[in-house]
Amino acid sequence: MKNEYLPYPARIKSIQRESFDTRTFKVVFVDEKLAKSFNYKPGQFMEISLLGIGESPISITSSPSGKGYLEFTIRTMGKLTRAINQLNAGAILYLRGPYGNSFPLEEARTKNLYFIAGGIGLPPLRSVINSAFDHRVNFGKVKILYGAKSPDELCFKEELKVWQNLTNTELLLTVDVPDKDWKGNVGVVTTLWDKTDMDGNRGIAYVCGPPIMIKFVVQKLLKSQFKERNIYISLERYMKCGLGKCGHCNIGGKFVCTDGPVFTYQQIKQFPDKERAI
Ligand SMILES: Cc1cc2nc3c(=O)[nH]c(=O)nc-3n(C[C@H](O)[C@H](O)[C@H](O)COP(=O)(O)OP(=O)(O)OC[C@H]3O[C@@H](n4cnc5c(N)ncnc54)[C@H](O)[C@@H]3O)c2cc1C
Ligand code: FES
Missing domain, CATH: 3.40.50.80 (Nucleotide-binding domain of ferredoxin-NADP reductase (FNR) module)
Structure with missing residues (x-):
């Protein structure tokens, strides 16, 4: 059986400095077949991890029409994001996803x-x-x-x-x-x-x-x-699984990781605890 939590290694091809604490990473899955077949929609995110350090949700910033690679822009907030922002091209990140819904066009x-x-x-x-x-x-x-x-x-x-x-x-x-x-x-x-x-x-x-x-x-x-x-x-929420299983991202009876992260204001207005959302 496929393990949903198993991440796939992806190599950092290039790094763009955005600001003192933010970098954009262009990455390619090490598995060439996966790199070629991987699809996603704008607004979706991946769980990115480094072994022994942690795992975090990060939005895919590239456009799906750019085939064969993914881009992520990461701001240093804590342990994992700091460690990623210290990496050089050639290093390996671990990715699972894509998760969540998307911005409709x-x-x-x-x-x-x-x-x-x-x-x-x-x-x-x-x-x-x-x-x-x-x-x-x-x-x-x-x-x-x-x-x-x-x-x-x-x-x-x-x-x-x-x-x-x-x-x-x-x-x-x-x-x-x-x-x-x-x-x-x-x-x-x-x-x-x-x-x-x-x-x-x-x-x-x-x-x-x-x-x-x-x-x-x-x-x-x-x-x-x-x-x-x-x-x-x-919407942004603390997440763990990204799969609608752990409940960490629950808001208004919804899971931000699977029902979101994109919601209309009409939906958010109906959350019983909407003031926690925005
Ligand atoms: C769907 C989604 C998409 C995201 N996309 C991006 C992205 O494209 N680029 C990016 O830089 N970040 C993004 N984030 C935020 C990113 O996931 C967190 O900054 C990251 O998890 C911090 O991990 P850490 O181990 O570096 O920090 P930690 O050591 O876990 O935390 C450091 C500090 O950040 C705070 N923090 C951690 N996670 C969050 C969070 N989700 N919301 C608010 N505060 C938080 C903690 O309270 C603490 O003060 C996204 C979050 C979600 C839920
Ligand atoms: S992060 Fe686990 S349910 Fe959403």
Whole structure:
């Protein structure tokens, strides 16, 4: 019988520094057959481990159309994430998954897409953003609103420049604390609402970031006429199994690892303990 907890080794092919505490890893499964056949959807996550150190859920940040490899962006929080961020190309990570549901794009055909991210919330959204760009003709306007604590903490700095120059696409950035070279907006991500037109009537919103950010972003989205069922939010919870077995990630009678991590605001509103969610 297949052991669901058994991880598969994957080799780090390259590492991109994003900020002082965050790196993006491009990895390839050691088993070539698995590398070729592996599929996932934007918004899903993997359990990543290092032997003797620990295991953690990490979102897949690459787009499913990039075949043969996976990318993860990891911020140092504790034991495991620190150890991973100290590795060099060539080292082995252990992966199991993919787990969880995904950000839906089919329902968004012909609609305008609004991506709103805070801090380390951009990596999970990057997968669905690039999936949308891979099928660009299917969608209307694309707006990406992204906030970080400081300019150094903005992830994917080179890719942001590419997104900025795409047709019918608007990228709005903000930081809490500017440095001497920063010429953009200063303030939390909701301050970007004054800089652009946020029209929810034909819009689908995809949101990821810290709970306090999500709370205020949802208030703004509702005021901008976004329907509760058109606001997709990726939730973060402490996880262990990732398989709906241990109960660690339970919220509102749901398991974030299997029922989520992506929920609509309409679903979250119905959680009996919704104030624990966002
Ligand atoms: C579905 C999902 C997707 C995720 N995707 C990413 C990602 O793409 N990139 C990334 O950097 N991180 C992501 N995380 C968060 C990541 O899993 C945690 O930062 C990691 O588990 C910390 O492990 P550690 O051993 O380094 O830290 P630990 O030693 O376990 O903890 C260090 C500190 O982090 C806090 N912490 C640990 N886990 C969480 C958590 N889930 N939520 C809030 N605080 C936590 C602890 O309270 C402690 O203060 C995701 C989490 C989930 C649930
Ligand atoms: S992490 Fe075990 S049930 Fe979700």
